[in-house]
Amino acid sequence: MLTQIINGKIYTPQGWLDEGSVLMRDNKILEVTNCDLALIGAKLIDAKGMYIVPGFVCMHAHGGGGRDFTECTEAAFRTAIKAHQKHGATSIFPTLSSSPFSDIRKAVDICEQLMAEKDSPVLGLHVEGPYLNAKMAGEQFAGKVKGVDKEEYTSLLESANCIKRWDASPELPGALDFARYLKSKGILAAVSHTEAEYDGIKEAFEAGFTHAAHFYNAMPGFHKRREYKYEGTVESVYLMDGMTIELIADGIHLPSTILRLAYKLKGVDNTCLVTDALAYAAADGVEIKDPNVIIEDGVCKMADRSSLAGSIATMDVLVRTMVKAGIPLGDAVRMVSETPARIMGVEESKGSLQKDKDADILILDRDLNIRAAWAMGNLVEGTNTLF
Ligand SMILES: [Zn+2]
The missing domain is CATH 3.20.20.140 (Metal-dependent hydrolases)
Structure with missing residues (x-):
């Protein structure tokens, strides 16, 4: 399944990306782009202007x-x-x-x-x-x-x-x-x-x-x-x-x-x-x-x-x-x-929002509370208060 998170401030290894989207498929990050146009066929998650950061x-x-x-x-x-x-x-x-x-x-x-x-x-x-x-x-x-x-x-x-x-x-x-x-x-x-x-x-x-x-x-x-x-x-x-x-x-x-x-x-x-x-x-x-x-x-x-x-x-x-x-x-x-x-030697797959890394993604609100979390692309039970 393809999921697209849009409308958030994305933290990338190059710094904050204000408009863009994070695409994940199954348990991997497919792409982090500066384009936030909704993709056909993707499940859309609206981050409502909040922070999108690595798990x-x-x-x-x-x-x-x-x-x-x-x-x-x-x-x-x-x-x-x-x-x-x-x-x-x-x-x-x-x-x-x-x-x-x-x-x-x-x-x-x-x-x-x-x-x-x-x-x-x-x-x-x-x-x-x-x-x-x-x-x-x-x-x-x-x-x-x-x-x-x-x-x-x-x-x-x-x-x-x-x-x-x-x-x-x-x-x-x-x-x-x-x-x-x-x-x-x-x-x-x-x-x-x-x-x-x-x-x-x-x-x-x-x-x-x-x-x-x-x-x-x-x-x-x-x-x-x-x-x-x-x-x-x-x-x-x-x-x-x-x-x-x-x-x-x-x-x-x-x-x-x-x-x-x-x-x-x-x-x-x-x-x-x-x-x-x-x-x-x-x-x-x-x-x-x-x-x-x-x-x-x-x-x-x-x-x-x-x-x-x-x-x-x-x-x-x-x-x-x-x-x-x-x-x-x-x-x-x-x-x-x-x-x-x-x-810990796991930087190949963990630690940042980058193409091909594991889909470990968090959405934090302005008070830095967790509003949604995905671990290996799976929504973590009990974290979703956003959608
Ligand atoms: Zn200890």
Whole structure:
């Protein structure tokens, strides 16, 4: 079936196209043109002057809709993925937080099963931990971290094909070899929960850790030890040309000044936005079962308010937060589409509105709410409030 979306502001890799149309056939974009004449035989969608942008690529989220990927069940995966799809995530790499290898294997099986389905939004699994620095792992990961074990990860990765990203602390013994191994397998290696300073980050980058997870969070910045001053992980990552970063742009994890600073120093090409969302994201009416956490001010906190426990953001929230911080809309959109698609190695088919790419398309209104979403050409259930 041929579908034509007209009468919208279209975001293309060359910038905004004010009058034109996006044509999709089956699960692909057939053409993005500056002509908005209705084609005979096409199903016409009137975008009513709203924004037409590429679908969002979610590369770090732990759950949603009340379910967490660590549950390692098909039902949990499907519910959480659906919850994020409704908020614009037309592709997703489910994140498994610090888990025993027996669970990672279960998640791998479910992920591979879902990826094999027709027009699947699931592009691979993201594993965070368990090879994390206990000191930087925080309360949520207490007791769930361990040292790097070569035999363990090689035996898993010799057989599992769906893992596309793995986060670890580079300062752990064996972590650099781990990064080299991940790189050889084409898996993105990210530094996470780390206190590495410049030399450590430089070594990590050279070994293959090319991305920094939830930048500024769970890592030190510039600090003093006794009378002397030291750069933190943050400044070290800034200095590492080519190292990409991700920002939890929920408006809570990072103040707007820091969002602007990271955008200014790393640029759109090296910065992506992530939700790092917990099960409580997009989970209206879901009861909080964990007595250790509360939801307050649009974020999940430890019940004693000693620290944040995680985000409940969705991808659309990230775009709104960046625009509110003064970032141009086109750049905010690129940081949730083109940039994460490139970082995750799926830019051939994802991340922009271009001929022959997958038909992952969103219509956003002036308040940047999702008014319609197509994932692989299929209208996402529950998103259509436009026609
Ligand atoms: Zn995470």
